[in-house]
Amino acid sequence: MADSYRLVLLRHGESAWNAKNLFTGWVDVDLTAQGEEEAIRGGKMLAERGLLPDLLHTSVLRRAIRTAHLALDAADRHWIPVRRSWRLNERHYGALQGKDKAQTLAEFGEEQFMLWRRSYDTPPPALAEDAEYSQFDDARYAQLPHELRPRTECLKDVVERLLPYWYDAIVPDVLTGRTVLVVAHGNSLRALVKHLDGISDDAIAGLNIPTGIPLLYELGADLRPLTAGGEYLDPAAAAEAIESVKNQGRK
Numbered sequence: 001m002a003d004s005y006r007l008v009l010l011r012h013g014e015s016a017w018n019a020k021n022l023f024t025g026w027v028d029v030d031l032t033a034q035g036e037e038e039a040i041r042g043g044k045m046l047a048e049r050g051l052l053p054d055l056l057h058t059s060v061l062r063r064a065i066r067t068a069h070l071a072l073d074a075a076d077r078h079w080i081p082v083r084r085s086w087r088l089n090e091r092h093y094g095a096l097q098g099k100d101k102a103q104t105l106a107e108f109g110e111e112q113f114m115l116w117r118r119s120y121d122t123p124p125p126a127l128a129e130d131a132e133y134s135q136f137d138d139a140r141y142a143q144l145p146h147e148l149r150p151r152t153e154c155l156k157d158v159v160e161r162l163l164p165y166w167y168d169a170i171v172p173d174v175l176t177g178r179t180v181l182v183v184a185h186g187n188s189l190r191a192l193v194k195h196l197d198g199i200s201d202d203a204i205a206g207l208n209i210p211t212g213i214p215l216l217y218e219l220g221a222d223l224r225p226l227t228a229g230g231e232y233l234d235p236a237a238a239a240e241a242i243e244s245v246k247n248q249g250r251k
């Protein structure tokens with residue numbers, strides 16, 4: 001058995017709706033030109049640190065799939081095996097999908113806005129199955145039993161749907177001793193980091209993940225981080241970007 005294992009987490013680069021400040025969730029928006037640059041830069045950081053991924057896991061959303069491709073291409077690792085799962089998708093934002101964050105804050109006030117954005121167990125109102133920004137009948141979820149298709153999710157729901165994939169698909173890859181890259185989303189990665197670092201339901205509200213900056217976790221034999229919180233490959237850029245994610249919605 002190896003002494004330690006390597007896991008790299010990467011949030012997709014800036015998306016079109018990140019740039020417009022809209023709640024996104026499961027809406028399948030693309031990267032902006034800046035998001036593409038972030039992805040390429042993320043891949044270069046991996047190569048410069050000698051952290052060449054051997055195996056890739058992504059969500060089934062375009063912004064994560066394209067970020068992974070651009071990053072791996074930049075690191076000359078575009079050929080590695082990949083598995084994708086809806087369980088790595090962004091948190092489903094319910095009826096907030098497509099809504100402007102600043103307008104939502106102005107309409108509902110700071111407390112409700114932050115409860116919806118960052119509380120562990122308060123989901124936004126459910127989205128009707130036939131609403132404009134519903135993914136209920138999207139072909140990529142056709143194999144998913146009706147009752148598993150979310151209409152809204154809080155972070156607790158994300159932890160519960162993500163962990164089976166962590167244990168059944170990602171952990172076996174990590175235990176091979178190869179470098180595993182997971183490209184996903186702000187809130188699905190918050191759910192994974194909560195699990196890895198054992199962060200409390202209250203404290204997770206204060207944790208934000210920046211776009212496009214690889215986060216390295218060295219895990220011990222018990223699959224717990226050797227360094228709490230892992231290591232951002234560009235800590236200064238990460239600190240700055242974390243502040244801006246935290247303040248989204250505020251002018």
Ligand SMILES: O=C(O)[C@@H](CO)OP(=O)(O)O
Pocket residue numbers: 018022023024025026090091093117186187245248
């Ligand atoms: O809109 C979303 O899906 C997420 C990530 O962009 O937003 P937030 O950071 O507000 O949870």
